[in-house]
Each structure stands twice: as structure tokens, then as C-alpha cells.
Amino acid sequence: MEKKSKSLDALEIAHRVIDQELDAIRILKSSLDENFQQAVDLILSRTGRVIITGLGKSGAIGRKLAATMASTGTASYFLHASEGIHGDLGIVHKDDVIICLSKSGNTDELNYLLPVFRKLNVPIISITSNVESVLAQHSQVVLNIGVKEEACPHDLSPTSSTTAMMVLGDALAIALLERRNFTREDFAFLHPAGSLGKRLLVRVDDIMEKGTNIPFVRRDAYMKEAVLEMASKRGICMVVDAEKQILGVMTTGDLNRLVERTEHFFDIPVTEVMNKNPKIINAGTLAYTAYKKMEEYRIIAMPVVDDQKKLCGVIHLHDIMRAGIF
Numbered sequence: 001m002e003k004k005s006k007s008l009d010a011l012e013i014a015h016r017v018i019d020q021e022l023d024a025i026r027i028l029k030s031s032l033d034e035n036f037q038q039a040v041d042l043i044l045s046r047t048g049r050v051i052i053t054g055l056g057k058s059g060a061i062g063r064k065l066a067a068t069m070a071s072t073g074t075a076s077y078f079l080h081a082s083e084g085i086h087g088d089l090g091i092v093h094k095d096d097v098i099i100c101l102s103k104s105g106n107t108d109e110l111n112y113l114l115p116v117f118r119k120l121n122v123p124i125i126s127i128t129s130n131v132e133s134v135l136a137q138h139s140q141v142v143l144n145i146g147v148k149e150e151a152c153p154h155d156l157s158p159t160s161s162t163t164a165m166m167v168l169g170d171a172l173a174i175a176l177l178e179r180r181n182f183t184r185e186d187f188a189f190l191h192p193a194g195s196l197g198k199r200l201l202v203r204v205d206d207i208m209e210k211g212t213n214i215p216f217v218r219r220d221a222y223m224k225e226a227v228l229e230m231a232s233k234r235g236i237c238m239v240v241d242a243e244k245q246i247l248g249v250m251t252t253g254d255l256n257r258l259v260e261r262t263e264h265f266f267d268i269p270v271t272e273v274m275n276k277n278p279k280i281i282n283a284g285t286l287a288y289t290a291y292k293k294m295e296e297y298r299i300i301a302m303p304v305v306d307d308q309k310k311l312c313g314v315i316h317l318h319d320i321m322r323a324g325i326f
Helices: 002-031 035-045 056-071 108-119 159-179 184-190 193-202 223-230 252-261 286-295 319-324
Strands: 051-055 076-080 099-102 124-128 141-144 215-220 236-240 248-253 300-307 311-317
Touching: 002 076, 002 159, 035 108, 035 124, 035 141, 035 159, 035 286, 051 056, 051 108, 056 300, 099 108, 099 252, 124 159, 184 193, 193 286, 223 236, 223 248, 223 252, 236 300, 248 252, 248 300, 248 319, 286 300, 286 319, 311 319
Parallel strands: 051 076, 051 099, 099 124, 124 141, 215 236
Antiparallel strands: 236 248, 300 311
């Protein structure tokens, strides 16, 4: 019974904390005003980077905000407040804008930095709960998160305040993203190794088989030659004319159906066996589009053509998987 009671207590605590942090977000939403618009306009007006600084848990949120902004089109850098007062201030340039995070707004390490920012004539945006603080007084724009009490029962550990800071930071990053007309393609460009980046960047001709690895025979060939091509080049063979225009395609599936009809097929012309309406794809198409097409038609390979509709490669499902596109 005691074990069950403790479990219930933990669940009740979790519900209470979540409710308190949801309340913090609601307070944040109601407290947003024209200052948020001013912050967005100020950042967009600067030609340098957004330098984000903070200490402790606020610093951890600042580091996350810097990463979010950098990945969504706003050049940003995190400056640890303690490191800043010991030499790292050199990263701040006159064309930058500063975002300072501090619930109290009276953090000593941040306060040491403020006169330097002012001397550099770099504008400051503060994210704080104390609009009367030293930080707020040094800021061109103050974003009030409005959190007075933490979810911690002792009102000590930053919980509700850091949640509100993170949500406000996300709102700021996304507002900038939309104002910059930052697209999925832009996102992919900044995330070339991620699956989304690869879906939006990797083309068929980046991963297809080329040159001597392309399995094909001429229109006057017989099945023996086609079988040898399929056997040595991953189970597909294209039939082309003298200009390398695709006339048809054969796969191991076609071969299996042929074997069921006759055991003597080596001397059968390929034009009698090939699929005359194959699914093909252009070399410049996104590899992800090729994958969706294979999925739609339940095939595992497709011939690839250039802009003149000439055979220039073949792409396999395994090529797409190996490229990490999904």
C-alpha cells in the first residue's frame, strides 16, 4: 500500500508541476505586448548576429535559443556570461544585437557586461521577470515573461521561469523565420546531414548507378543477354534503341513469370518480354520523390533519364535507404 501511495503522490506532483508551468505559459501569452514586435524589428534591422547570453539555467535556455535561431535562418551565437567577462566579449561586434536572459535581471556577471555592450553601442533585448531590474534599465527592449513563482515548492529551482523563457525564445525564433520567408529548402540547406535536409537536397543523379553499372541491352538482343545483365547488375535491365531512348524494362519479376511459361527462353527476343510502359524518373528529381514513386507502384528500381529522355542511370530502393533519406 505504501508503494502505491508514493506512486500516486509522484503523479500528483507531476500534474501540479505541469499545471503550474502551463499557467506560466498562459501568463506569458497575456503579458506579450508591442515590445515583442519591437524585438523582432530590432533583430531584423541589424546586419550582424544575435548574441545570446545568460548564466545558469537561463544560460542553458539561451544556448538552446541560439541553436534554434541558427538553424532557422537567424545568425546567432551563445556567449556564456562568465566567459564573457574573462575575454570572450571579443566576439561581439557593433552590428550585432544582444539578447540577455535572467529572471531576476540582477545577475552580477550580466551586469558587468552591460556597460561594455553600451560602449559598443550594441542594442540589448532582455528576457526577464523583473522590469525594474538593472538589466531592464540597460535594455532597448524588455520582454517580460511575467513569472513570479517557480513550480519548485521552495520557489528556488528555475522551472516555470525557464519554461516561459524557452517558449518565448521559440516564439521569437519562429517570428523571425516567418518574417524572413525562411523555407523548407532553406532549412534543408542548413541541415544537409539530417533526413529532412537529404529529402530536400539529394537528387536522383547524386546516388544512382551510372556508366558501366547501368544494365541495358539493345532492342535486337535476346533474353540470354538480358538475364546476364540482370544477374550481374541488381535485377533490372533496360531495353534501348540506338539513341539510348528507353523502349522497355525487364525485372526479375518478369523473368520469373517467363520461367513459369517456358524453360527455354534464352532465344526469345527481349522485345517480347519487356514491359513497354515502365516507370521512369528524371535525373534531376529529388531522390525522395523517387522513393515515393517506388512506394506507390510497389517497385524497387527505376531507370533514370536525362532531359533528352535518354537512359543515364538506374536507381534502386537500397540506394535511397543507404543515403539516409528516410
